[in-house]
Amino acid sequence: MLISEIEEQIVSEFSAFDDWLDKYDMIVEMGKSLPLIDPQYKTDQFIISGCQSKVWLHAALKDGKVHFTADSDAIITKGIVSLLLRVLSEQSPDDIISASLGFVDRIGLKEHLSPTRSNGLTSMIKQMKLYALVFKTKMNQKN
Amino acid sequence: MLISEIEEQIVSEFSAFDDWLDKYDMIVEMGKSLPLIDPQYKTDQFIISGCQSKVWLHAALKDGKVHFTADSDAIITKGIVSLLLRVLSEQSPDDIISASLGFVDRIGLKEHLSPTRSNGLTSMIKQMKLYALVFKTKMNQKN
Amino acid sequence: MSNFPVDKIRSDFPILAQQVYKRPLIYFDNAASTQKPRQVIDAIRHYYEYDNCNIHRGVHYLSVKATEAYEEVRRDVREFVNAKSTREIIFTKGATESLNLVACSFGRRYVQPGDEVITTIMEHHSNFVPWQQMCFERGAKFRVAGINAAGELDVDGLKAQVNEKTRLIALTHVSNVLGTINPIREIIAFAHAHNVPVLIDGAQGVSHLPVDVQELDCDFYCFSGHKMYAPMGIGVLYGKEALLEELPPYQMGGEMIKDVFVDHTTFNELPFKFEAGTPNVEGVMGLGAAIRYLKNIGMENIAAYEADLLKYATVKMSEIEGIRMIGTAKHKASLVSFLLGKIHPYDAGTIIDKLGIAVRTGHHCAMPLIELLQIPGTVRASFAFYNTEAEIDQLVAAILRVKKMFE
């Protein structure tokens, strides 16, 4: 699916909730069900440190698509991480680089991605796009 | 005359003026007529520096009374200096030390003696009292 | 508690009528920054509408008026902490600047290679890193005193670190994470017996407790306006006159200067020697208004009311299953840091916020302490005298909601 299609899907899923508490319940659920990251990547080398919660991120290139795995010590962060992975994982480097990720704002979680909110998520997106850029460069070199 | 008597005298002289301009005219006149300080004392050693105008002050003890001479490069300062001299010169160290000098406030020139107004006049009074203190100590030692 | 006029006081703070997420704001982030009473806000407005001017060295009406008002507040601050003289009261931009000023000037004057400076593991970064870095730079040893399980300073341990190479002890009056009130008088007396001066970081002290620097006999005491109901951008450094006289100036320019020549410069007297650049006159006016406001209520009354709030919160919150209080010192200021089972502070804080309650989460700029405790941070509710037991009840309800959500 295209990134924009997944974003629309998420927005419509969230539109079912009137109450913010239900929204957060859903995020917590998603956080809990985020596939585990390979323990070898849960080290300082892969950490994206924010003030509030830690995020670990790993990326690998497979068949021209980027495969992300991630984790966080805070569940809400983990839930949003899982949304980001749903949108950006298994996409091409080019699509990742150009993704605008407006859905976070649209589902009412904007503050978690505000660049002034030191929670590691902004740095995480930056890092995801950086991985994509590196992979793209690698792919171009091979051609 | 007692310090307090001279102060009263000055206050009554100034009460003749309604207009502040006349007051300042009088101060300028007094500034112009301040007896010249002996040039040998108009050196950096005797300077009391404020930001705005320089004041030179010299003191000598004669027959138990302090004799002050002074000068300033600004005329208004010089006028107020001449008032201070009229009040404090030829007085005993003890009287100088305990003088409150409320007249400056009463004749409406308070701002020139405000400790936060960097014009050297506050430091001048401090210096005059310091001289008096030194002379007093000397006199006591002789007894 | 019953006769503390909290309703009247609350009506002085416009922001407390504010709604967040359609709920009345409950503001429990007072250790980070307090709210401002109308009296302070009005003082700022009045200053800009009637008196605004650059001060010192001006001969015109506004300048004289503003200068006098500024120096008047210096007298108010002197009285507020009972310093001996206004020459001991330096206006800075905040506690952090006060602390950096002393670290820099004291370091240059007194700290040589091999010397030692002692601080504690519970310090805010602002009273930790300046000393750490100064010690590195000057080849001195940076020593850190520890705490016990309740979060109380290991006073014996600190005393044991004092030796003939100790140049200074820098410690906080009140911990901004644990709430611990340190036995500073005892430490100061001990230090002085060994000829060691003591700096107190009063950022969390001065808004909660009556402070008397002469009685404490501390050598330096630092605090911020914005944590004591005054505006941001203003702080105070108290220092004993004899010590301040010895320290070289810090920043250059403005009223701290006496005479400038191409080949040298002479500096002004205390307190001006340490006030470089156009001062924050507005901030000083606001600080003056805040001090008058606090004096009006009475620091003793404030301390008593806040002690009651703390007791209430401690009792109510301790009843919550799985709660872990971080900091259970015998002498505590009115804040509670806690963790809920395995729930991450960020998760708890996010939900509590959505319920209209402002608490702070994270390491509270005290990473060495958080590292020592091996926790991911804490959730901190810090109380001011405008808070109420009813608000604490709401916090308890919010915590129960958080537990339900994440457990």
Place this chain on the structure above:
Amino acid sequence: MSNFPVDKIRSDFPILAQQVYKRPLIYFDNAASTQKPRQVIDAIRHYYEYDNCNIHRGVHYLSVKATEAYEEVRRDVREFVNAKSTREIIFTKGATESLNLVACSFGRRYVQPGDEVITTIMEHHSNFVPWQQMCFERGAKFRVAGINAAGELDVDGLKAQVNEKTRLIALTHVSNVLGTINPIREIIAFAHAHNVPVLIDGAQGVSHLPVDVQELDCDFYCFSGHKMYAPMGIGVLYGKEALLEELPPYQMGGEMIKDVFVDHTTFNELPFKFEAGTPNVEGVMGLGAAIRYLKNIGMENIAAYEADLLKYATVKMSEIEGIRMIGTAKHKASLVSFLLGKIHPYDAGTIIDKLGIAVRTGHHCAMPLIELLQIPGTVRASFAFYNTEAEIDQLVAAILRVKKMFE
């Protein structure tokens, strides 16, 4: 001039309706500090009534809101001086702190014994003494460029002082005593051709002229909020990102920190690396409001109106017998410094003040310049865009009154 909406503008400044000595205030002390429009005063009030909070690292509503507003103003400032990136905009407490920050950090990073730093004889103490003292401390040579009889910088002389040991040129955009606008673009281009970075003290520049740091290509540009219609206690340091990256941090604590351990500390990225302690969020809000206010009028329009005022004042005042204008540069900002025959500036200023006109007298924190000119100081009338020709007429009348009194 006729279509500049000065009446409307005056009505934005509450203090201008103020009476002093029963006369309407005429405020000509704008180079010391400007007055604040309602918009700025209201922004401060609004901040404390609705948004006040400590910023960064907070997860709750107010903290996020205040942080976003704070960072928004950083973007406004970036645009105002046309910096490349918000990473180049550091909030300080004022120009003096900005200058001390660079002197300290640049000195530690780049200045070795035998190196040289060049400044000029017309600098404000805040851009003179920090370099002088830093040079003394680091064993570097402190060089001072001169001026000509009109009070214009001796550009050739300055260029001749540049050599392979020159580490930095620090000079003012506009002299606060002479009004001289320095040819900074030319000097910057020359300096860069010799690999020398240039710091511009913009304290008197940014309120009068449109400033584009990329076009100027200056390496640092410093200014104060309170001289550009914003509150006291807030200032800006602009620096090229690559240079700022190289400089060590200045003060320690707060958002400038990344991680703290007992044995070392790592620091945050730009611009936070240089912002220690709780920032003056209020001041930043006020600065934002001031910039919006100035943008609304347009810096080009302000510059043109003020140029007209200066021309008017220069013509009218030159007609006064015995007046001596101090500073007659071809390119001048809107201020006039003068002396009246042998009349002491303090005498003149005292009487002018009593006539309701605020002028500044003395050495204006530029003692090396005053010493060079061998004068006891000057009387300085500095104009803002809320001043009028009618007010200048009053000043002329006041000067005539002074002459009558003292001659």
